[in-house]
Amino acid sequence: xxxxxxxxxxxxxxNLENIAIFLGYNANVDALKYISSKNDLYELLDEKNxxxxxxxxxxxxxxxxxxxxxxxxxxxxxxxxxxLAMKSGKPVExxxxxxxxxxxxxxxxxxxxFNEKRIGGQVGIxxxxxxxxxxxxxxAYTPLLxxxxxxxxxxxGNHANIFYPVLKKDGKVSLTNINNAYKDDETKINRIFxxxxxxxxxxxxxxxxxxxxxxxxxxxxxxLRIDISEDIKKELPEMGKDIDCAIVSGYQSIKEKYSDGKxxxxxxxxxVEDIKLLKSKNLDLKVHLEFASVQNPLLRKKIVExxxxxxxxxxxxxxxxxxxxxxxxxxxxxxxxxxxxxxxDVIEASKIVLEKYDLEMIQIHTIFYxxxxxxxxxxxxxxxxxxxxxxxxLEFATILASSKAKNGLITSIEDxxxxxxxxxxxxxxxxxxxxxxxxNSSEFTEYNIVLVPSRIVKNPKSTVGLxxxxxxxxxxxxxxxxxxxxxx
Ligand SMILES: Nc1ncnc2c1ncn2[C@@H]1O[C@H](COP(=O)(O)O)[C@@H](O)[C@H]1O
Ligand SMILES: O=P(O)(O)OC[C@H]1O[C@](O)(COP(=O)(O)O)[C@@H](O)[C@@H]1O
Ligand SMILES: [Mg+2]
Numbered sequence: 001x002x003x004x005x006x007x008x009x010x011x012x013x014x015n016l017e018n019i020a021i022f023l024g025y026n027a028n029v030d031a032l033k034y035i036s037s038k039n040d041l042y043e044l045l046d047e048k049n050x051x052x053x054x055x056x057x058x059x060x061x062x063x064x065x066x067x068x069x070x071x072x073x074x075x076x077x078x079x080x081x082x083x084l085a086m087k088s089g090k091p092v093e094x095x096x097x098x099x100x101x102x103x104x105x106x107x108x109x110x111x112x113x114f115n116e117k118r119i120g121g122q123v124g125i126x127x128x129x130x131x132x133x134x135x136x137x138x139x140a141y142t143p144l145l146x147x148x149x150x151x152x153x154x155x156x157g158n159h160a161n162i163f164y165p166v167l168k169k170d171g172k173v174s175l176t177n178i179n180n181a182y183k184d185d186e187t188k189i190n191r192i193f194x195x196x197x198x199x200x201x202x203x204x205x206x207x208x209x210x211x212x213x214x215x216x217x218x219x220x221x222x223x224l225r226i227d228i229s230e231d232i233k234k235e236l237p238e239m240g241k242d243i244d245c246a247i248v249s250g251y252q253s254i255k256e257k258y259s260d261g262k263x264x265x266x267x268x269x270x271x272v273e274d275i276k277l278l279k280s281k282n283l284d285l286k287v288h289l290e291f292a293s294v295q296n297p298l299l300r301k302k303i304v305e306x307x308x309x310x311x312x313x314x315x316x317x318x319x320x321x322x323x324x325x326x327x328x329x330x331x332x333x334x335x336x337x338x339x340x341x342x343x344x345d346v347i348e349a350s351k352i353v354l355e356k357y358d359l360e361m362i363q364i365h366t367i368f369y370x371x372x373x374x375x376x377x378x379x380x381x382x383x384x385x386x387x388x389x390x391x392x393x394l395e396f397a398t399i400l401a402s403s404k405a406k407n408g409l410i411t412s413i414e415d416x417x418x419x420x421x422x423x424x425x426x427x428x429x430x431x432x433x434x435x436x437x438x439x440n441s442s443e444f445t446e447y448n449i450v451l452v453p454s455r456i457v458k459n460p461k462s463t464v465g466l467x468x469x470x471x472x473x474x475x476x477x478x479x480x481x482x483x484x485x486x487x488x
Contacts, residue, residue, distance in 0.1 A: 002392040003399065006417045012396055013133050013413055015480045020137035020243040021130065022278060023123045025226045026250025027142040027149060028188035028219070030120030030464060033112065035193060038200035041086075045079060045202075052107035062203050070295045072217070073100050075108045082215055083202055086195050089211030090319050091467070093252070093293035095220045096191075109191065109217075118409070119152040120190055122249035122290050125465040126472040127178075129400070132156035132412060135476070139163050139239060140178055141232075142250075143185075144224055150182035156412075165232045165239070173235040188224060191217040192464045211367060214464045216293075218252070226254050226267055228274055236277035240285055245479040246278055247472060248311065249290040251303045256296070264299060268306040275310045286360075286482070288475040290468060291316035294323070301327035308357035313478075315471030318346060318366040325349045328356070341366065343434055347373065347449060361478070365401075365470045369431050370394045371451040372474070387448055393477035394452035400473040401454065401466045408461035410469075419455060428453030 003009050035041050043049055047056050057076055064080030072078045072094055085092040098106075119128055127140040134157040142149075145164060153162050155177065164181035165173050193215045199208040228236070240246075254267050279285045289311045294300040304324055308314060316324070318341060326334035330352065337345045350362045350373045361374040372390050377383040403419035404410050435451045438444060 002388075002395050003420060006414070006420060009396070009399060009416050009420060010413055012392070012477070015484055016130075016476055017134045017136060019135050019245065019476055019480055019483065020139075021135060021476065022139045022141065022239060022243050022246040023126055024141040024228070024246070024248050024250065024274070025123065025143060026121040026253060027119065027124035027127070027140070027145075027153075028121045028190050029149065029152065030118045030190050030192045030216075031114040032116050032118065032192045032194055032462060032464070033114045034462075035086075035195040036198075037196070038198055041195075041200055044082075052104070052109070052111035054104045054108045054111075058203075065203075070094075071100065072096060073105060074102045075105050078105065078217070082193060082195075083207070085213070085215045086209045087207050089197075089209055089213050091213055091215075091293070091317060091463070093216040093218055094295060095252075096217050097220050099222070112191075114191070119149075119154075120192070120465065121188075122247065122292070122468045124149075124152065125468040126247055127162050128154050128156065129410060129469055129472060130476065131162050132410065133476075134158055135161055137161055137163065137175075137243070139165065139175060139243065141165060141228065143227060144188055144221070145178075145182050146185045146187040147182040148187045149185075150179055153178045155179065165235065167229075167231045171231070173232055186221060186223070188219050188221055190219055192462075193217070194462050194464065196459060212460050212463060214462070216464065220253060220255065222259065224253055225258075225262075226250055227270055233274065233277065236274060237280045240278035241281045243278075243282070243285065244483055245286040245288070245475070246275070247288045247290055247475065248275065248307070249292065249468075251307065252292040252294045252299075254299060254303075256299065264302060268302055272306055272310050275307070284482075286313065286475075286479050287311040288313040288315055288471065290471050291320045291324070293320060297323075297327045300324065304328070304353075304357070308353070308359060312360040313363065313475060314353070314357075314359055314361075315363045315365070315467075315475065317467050318364065321346060321349050321353070321364060324353060328352075343369070343371075343431060344438060346371075347435075347438055347444075351444075351447070363471060363474055365397075365454075365467055367454060367456065368425055368427050369451050369453050370397055370401075370470055370474065371435070371449065372478075373447055373449050376446055376448050383448065387450055389481045390448065390450040390478070391452060393474045393481070394450060396477050397470040397474035398452055398455050401470045402457050404466055404469050405457035405460035405463060422455035422457060424453040425456040 060076035163175035322337035399419035402422040
């Protein structure tokens, strides 16, 4: 066990303090609605509750559960997807295109009471986490930065360490404290439905929610473009020189077509350029891509095909790897993962993706484990050290996740005691044995498969952002090992 007590965790955090990172592209405000009991759910379904003066048509909810709408335009479509999500206990994210919403759904959403607001989006969540872990420098880039949004970035380290690139009047770009860098932009608000484990009845069926989880209704503002303006873009090579790593994400917001005629291809090509520019003067720069749920299979495939070839590491959850496999034509394997969640299938899927795009490493997080898969180093002694380091990075990530699950937020390094005190889940030993058997099979002789069981919090305060927390914690620890002792 690499971390026996909080001091060991603190010591590990100190290794991260000389790391500088670039984060792009998505931050938003998450408005959270807690669904903690069947009564909270029945209230949403109640025909007479009239949220926004809207009468819910339960027959339509039932019809929509069968048709599984991928885009949501009405309250009944939303409630159908919510019940399906609760039935599965799996993470779900669905885009909301404001222009397409029915007037009823707009009124319903406006009238719905949310419990709290927090920073969201991969960039938002990761910037705040890495700030309190005292990283040297965090360049957090997001195209929209309203005043409200900029204030939600918390410079919590022992020095202000979250910066935003600002174009000055003299034409130079200056890295400015993000709290002072806001523009006249709109605030992007996502609605998060956090449900707990409980059972309920719907349409004469008893549904037992297997796991607390979240459904995200992700806004897609028309003027949000996943892009960096030319003035800032030209500075990327210099920025890249001064950082050790980057985490990119947010491509799930890219649309097939925009009102000005631009297309997804345009933005994907520019996104590839950004990564190449960041790496152009720093060949050691490591780039991690954090995946998210993408409902459109064509766009999902394009994210993978454009971007995986230019990044080093990929982070994703079990549903996301299954969906990628589906887009790449492996529908049978994808179905198996979605249905049975077998680790053997997840490992096979990861190997397919790792090899196809020549990635250095894949990190998968599921409810029961977090796992790295990467190529072995030939020298056995060095490889053993590498395995120990990778394991430590994953341990650190599970501690971060379970601290956040317990408390909703991580407010200081001291909070990590909560995660440290949470035991591994009950399948931990079994999973370690399974992975050890798979690692020893002839198919995996060239690979390290390193797994750490999750520390599941039974009644999590919230679950949104846990994946981002895990991925950034594991990746930054990996980069710190590369930088600080060069064994990997
Ligand atoms: N209740 C939980 N306790 C600890 N860790 C958890 C809990 N629920 C989820 N997790 C971890 O977070 C990721 C979620 O990743 P997403 O990218 O947000 O889907 C999950 O895989 C678990 O490892
Ligand atoms: O797709 P969008 O609109 O950028 O939003 C991403 C969403 O994913 C999150 O970043 C959370 O992701 P995870 O739960 O996978 O860590 C939310 O905070 C945010 O609402
Ligand atoms: Mg995620």
